[in-house]
Amino acid sequence: MALPSALPSRLRLVVALLLLCCMPRAPWALSIEARLEQCLSCHGASGRSENAEVPSLGGQPPLFVTIELFMFREKQRRVEVMNEFAKGLANEEISWLAERISRIPPPKPPSDPPDPMRYERGRELARLHRCASCHNPDFSGREQMARLVHQREDYLIKAMRDYKSGARPGYDPAMASVLYPLQDADLRDLAHYLAFLH
Ligand code: HEC
Numbered sequence: 488m489a490l491p492s493a494l495p496s497r498l499r500l501v502v503a504l505l506l507l508c509c510m511p512r513a514p515w516a517l518s519i520e521a522r523l524e525q526c527l528s529c530h531g532a533s534g535r536s537e538n539a540e541v542p543s544l545g546g547q548p549p550l551f552v553t554i555e556l557f558m559f560r561e562k563q564r565r566v567e568v569m570n571e572f573a574k575g576l577a578n579e580e581i582s583w584l585a586e587r588i589s590r591i592p593p594p595k596p597p598s599d600p601p602d603p604m605r606y607e608r609g610r611e612l613a614r615l616h617r618c619a620s621c622h623n624p625d626f627s628g629r630e631q632m633a634r635l636v637h638q639r640e641d642y643l644i645k646a647m648r649d650y651k652s653g654a655r656p657g658y659d660p661a662m663a664s665v666l667y668p669l670q671d672a673d674l675r676d677l678a679h680y681l682a683f684l685h
């Protein structure tokens with residue numbers, strides 16, 4: 488009587504073991520780990536980028552990272568270096584990278600103090616244009632909406648200029664319309680406020 492019930496379970500075990508042995512799990516894990524290391528050599532292993540116009544990635548929402556990597560891979564977001572690094576990434580690898588990146592600690596603010604006038608102006612602009620309604624009251628981001636707090640100031644400026652000029656189409660077209668009425672000086676003050684937020 489024990490046999491019929493024991494057989495399927497033993498079979499299940501054999502099948503599971505076979506799957507485990509035949510799946511390229513170990514080498515895949517190794518190479519994607521190595522790739523993540525490459526990524527972080529530019530983006531900063533501590534979560535904070537030390538390179539001009541290279542964004543810090545620590546604490547970015549996994550969905551945001553997934554979407555951006557997908558857009559880089561498909562060349563819908565055109566930035567040569569990232570198009571190269573995203574080339575050939577499988578969807579599961581993108582999800583894995585996004586999950587790992589989201590768990591890297593968020594960047595810290597710069598140690599020097601902000602310019603109080605620009606900081607206040609930036610804060611007022613962020614309030615008027617309801618940036619927090621999407622990016623969260625503390626600008627930590629959620630879902631497809633990027634984390635902005637303590638991002639590099641130069642990168643925030645570049646990102647906003649690229650949305651405004653159409654160089655960065657965005658998976659979600661929200662940013663182009665949000666920034667439409669803003670001038671370049673506004674973008675710079677917004678970036679200053681977000682980079683130093685306290
Ligand atoms: C040689 C440096 C370099 C390497 C290596 C690199 N990146 Fe990037 N990455 C950049 C730059 C520069 C940008 C900003 C592109 C722009 O100006 O829009 C960027 C943008 C991004 C963004 C968008 C972030 C945002 O806030 O808009 C993500 C996500 C990202 N990279 C992830 C990765 C991953 C994952 C890897 C490894 C597979 C990687 N990067 C490797 C330089 C690099």
Ligand code: HEC
Nearest residue numbers: 616617618621631632633643646657658659661662665677
């Ligand atoms: C209606 C929702 C919404 C509002 C309001 C909004 N954003 Fe965004 N923002 C988004 C989304 C969605 C993205 C990601 C778009 C993409 O590139 O796919 C984004 C991306 C960004 C990025 C790029 C960040 C990065 O790391 O690449 C910056 C900078 C930004 N927003 C700043 C702002 C500022 C400043 C305001 C207010 C003036 C604002 N946003 C208001 C939805 C919004």
